[in-house]
Structure formats: C-alpha cells, structure tokens
Amino acid sequence: MLRVKTIIVDDEFGVSLLLGSILSELEGALVVGTAENAIDAMKLVKDKSPSLAFLDIELPDMTGIDLAKNMREIQPDLAIVFVTAHQEYSLDAFKVFASDYILKPIDKERVKTTFAHIQQTLKTLEKDNSITQPPASRISINLGNERVFVKLGEIFYIEKSGRYTVINAVNGKFKTRQTLIELEQYLGPIFFRSHKSYIINTDRIERIVTYPNSSYYEVNFENYKDKALLSRDRIHELMKYSHYNV
Template sequence: MGDEAELRILIADDEPLAAERLQLLLAKCSGIDLVGTASDGESAVRMAQALEPDVLLLDIAMPGLDGIDVARAIAGPNSSPAVVFVTAFDQFAVAAFEVAAVDYLMKPVDPERLERALGRARAYVRQRREEPGRTPSKTSQWLDEFWASDLTGLVRIAARDVDRVSAERDYMRLHVGRRSWLIHHSMTALEEGLDPELFVRLHRSAIVRRDFIAGFTRNQSGRWIARLADGGEQPVGRLYSDRVRSIAGR
C-alpha cells in the first residue's frame, strides 16, 4: 500500500460464520483496519454513520433493512463508503449496480477475488480523498461479470465472454460458445449495465457482442438480419435498425 492510509472496513452480515470467515480473510490482507461488525441492516446504518468506514462489506439478504436498502441509506456526496456486496445469491447483481456498488462477491468468498474487490475499493477511496465533494465513480461503470446457477453450484461468467443474450420470459439466457446459462435480470437493465462499446441491442429480446457480428443481410421483406460468428442469425427489430447503420459506419 505504500504511504496510503489503512482501509477502514465495516462488515455487515447476519450470519455469524460468514462474518467470521470474512474477518479471517481480512486478517491475511495488508493495509486493513476492521472497525466493526454489524449483524443486521439497521445496525449497519448506525455503525456506518458513527464509524465512517472507508469500505462496507455488506450482505444483501438480511432481516429488516436488506443490503440494498442499507446502501441507499448511507449514500451521500461526501461520506458514502465504498460498498462491496457479499452474498449467496446471484439475482441481486443488477440492483447492486444501480446503487453504485464497487463490487459484488459471491459466498463463499474467494481470497483472490476479495483482494480484487479491495483494490477497487482503494481506487474509490483514493478518488474521494483527492476530490472531496465529488461522488467517486466505480473503477468500471459497466458490469464485468455474472454469476449463474448450474448443477455444480454457481458459475462466474465474464461479461466480455458472452456472445449474445436472449430473453426467455422473466429470465435472460447468456450464450457463451456452445453453453448457456439463465440469469434473473431484465433486458433493459442488462442493456444499461453492459458496456456499449462491447455490446449492442438488436431486438427487444436480444443483445449481441459487437465483435460476434459477422455481417448483415436483408430478408425478402427488407428486414435486417445479423449474421453471427457461429453461423447463426439474429433478426434486427424495426426499432433497432439504426444500430445496423452505426455498426457499419453508414
């Protein structure tokens, strides 16, 4: 950490074993000052306001105020700590993005993944100290990973590895090569959360990675069809036909 001050960290988790595991992991990290542990949302808000931590490691599913509510309650232009959600559930990722969390960790927390999250938190805190009064931005404003369920448990999927996203009722299917996973997000939230330099929405039920598009053709009715790198096709919705021209630079 060099001459940087220690990161003051507050843990908020209603599961004693989960909180203890985080404490043990933090004890192995350098430059950390654990200032307290809260066991519910209300106490997390009170302790955050009293102790003014730099970072809040925050569970989401807690009795009373949940983690999303806590993040909203402590948000402020000058004193809002970096929020890192730590949860056993993947369906809250978009909600976490909306409250400007700097990272989102899945339980059981991987030590290397925790170190990455703390690195993002340090960048947040550094910017806040250098530019007081300005709301710090996240290290990246775009979703960079997803967690999806499969038969073995939870799988981490890097956003830049996703070829395309298709809607299936209340779920979105992430297509990565020949495999796919369902996640419980909305298409609109994904469109807002994914980097527009990497992804483009071509239909009300489809988002495609830009470099996965091999070209465009028109069908007999004049509608655009995107030809995909795997040989598949994706119809372009009428409302999204302007995206074809922007991608082709026309």
C-alpha cells in the first residue's frame, strides 16, 4: 500500500485533531506534521516533502489559496484539499487545481473518499514513472494548419502563459493547450521544473542572476534573449544538475 505523507494546516486545534484522527484510520495515510499558520506550513513542506496537504482557507497570516500557490512553488505536484466553513472560495480553489473542497463541519466519509482517490492517483503516477521508456528526442506541436516538430535539445524553456503553454525553442515560440504537467512526462531528465510556471532546459542555461529582495532568480540561456524564472526554494535542486559547483 502506497504511503501518502500528509500535512494538516488549520488554526483550529480541534479541526486538526479530527482530521488526524480520521486519517489515522486509513491504510497508507501518514500525517507528518500539523501547522496553525502559513509560515509553519511552508517549513513543513520544505522539511517533510509531503504529497498531500489539507488546508484551511482562512489562516491568521495568509489565505489558504495563497499558501497553496506558495507550496506549489516548492513542490509543484503537491495535492491540495481545502477544508473550510466558507463556500464562497470554491472558484478560487478550482483555479489552483485543488483535489477537493470540503466544508465544515467535516464529513468523515468525504475525507476518506477524497484520500482514497488521491492515493490511487499517486499510485498510478508512481507506476507510470517506474515503466522504462526510450527517451523521446522531439515533440510535435499541432498549430492548426500544420504540425511542427521540435527537438528537445533545442528547447530553451517552457512557460505557462494564461490559458496557453508557450514552448521557447531555437526555431521559434509555439503555443499549446497542453499543461506543464502533461508535457513534463515527455521531456526527459535534462528538463527541470524551476517555478510553478516554468520548465527549463538545464543544458541551455548560461547563468542565473539574483536580485536583492526578490523571491526569484532570473535564468539566462545561451544565445537567447528571453529569460525564465527560478524560485529561490528550487535553487538547491537545480544545483544537482551540475557535476561540480564552486
């Protein structure tokens, strides 16, 4: 049974206690920490690398919606379940791709069903990732009246821009409706999720520039004027792509 590392974030101790009690009855649920505010929650994500987070919407230092966005910058594939007494935030929850939106008072069976669904999704992804496939050398992009073939090595970066995803490559910029998560499956190990809105080709990086008081780094590429973003929390992961750092 797949073990799902889970955190609970709610400023009401009783709610955290109840959720923890429900999850303790479920096979594979592993609560690795609880928090009452966004600052402590972010620390949990960095330290514990959970796969699932139950979040209250109204926290003392940040909304649960904003917290979810910040968490995803550290862990892009983190599953989010909002638990709240306020129904009016459901549209905002949809925009950050929440797995569920559970209203208080908490329905025990709803929590169990939601957890089982997320656990199954994670299990499927783990199984798919374990299947060895020959690496793709290029992707094709449907542009309506034509299809363009782009070599993976010629892609500088891929950016989420509004309703579209833009592939920045040697031979141009190409828009697609595919999501970053969908594209990641075919890009290979040289590509790195540097930010919630960017995937970068690590072989094309020329330099990383930092600015005082900024939450991001700027990624510059060889022989390319446009730039991507790198979240500060992802810099240490990116350094693993270098054979030697001085």
